[in-house]
Amino acid sequence: MAKVYKVEYDRNNCIGAGICAALNPENFKINDDTKADLIGATFNEKTGMWEKEITEEEYEKMMAAAGGCPVLVIHVIDKETGERLV
Numbered sequence: 001m002a003k004v005y006k007v008e009y010d011r012n013n014c015i016g017a018g019i020c021a022a023l024n025p026e027n028f029k030i031n032d033d034t035k036a037d038l039i040g041a042t043f044n045e046k047t048g049m050w051e052k053e054i055t056e057e058e059y060e061k062m063m064a065a066a067g068g069c070p071v072l073v074i075h076v077i078d079k080e081t082g083e084r085l086v
């Protein structure tokens, strides 16, 4: 399955509200430090973001999590156009 979107997650600024994990438990899990982990992501030392690519099938739930995050630290980017959707 083609990975068509990129997710960038600014874990430093997560306030642990848990909405992402409630809306998208396949991709987010609350860690012991009360912040969310983006499951399967890798840390980009240059940007300080956790990054992961997702498929079209994962898109809707990722957009719900990103839009539901009260501090908007989850970003979804269209890989083809480079457009930041959230």
Ligand code: SF4
Residues within 6 Å of the ligand: 013, 014, 015, 016, 017, 018, 019, 020, 021, 028, 035, 036, 068, 069, 070, 071, 072, 073, 074
């Ligand atoms: S919804 Fe946002 S602030 Fe809350 S746990 Fe998820 S990433 Fe962190």
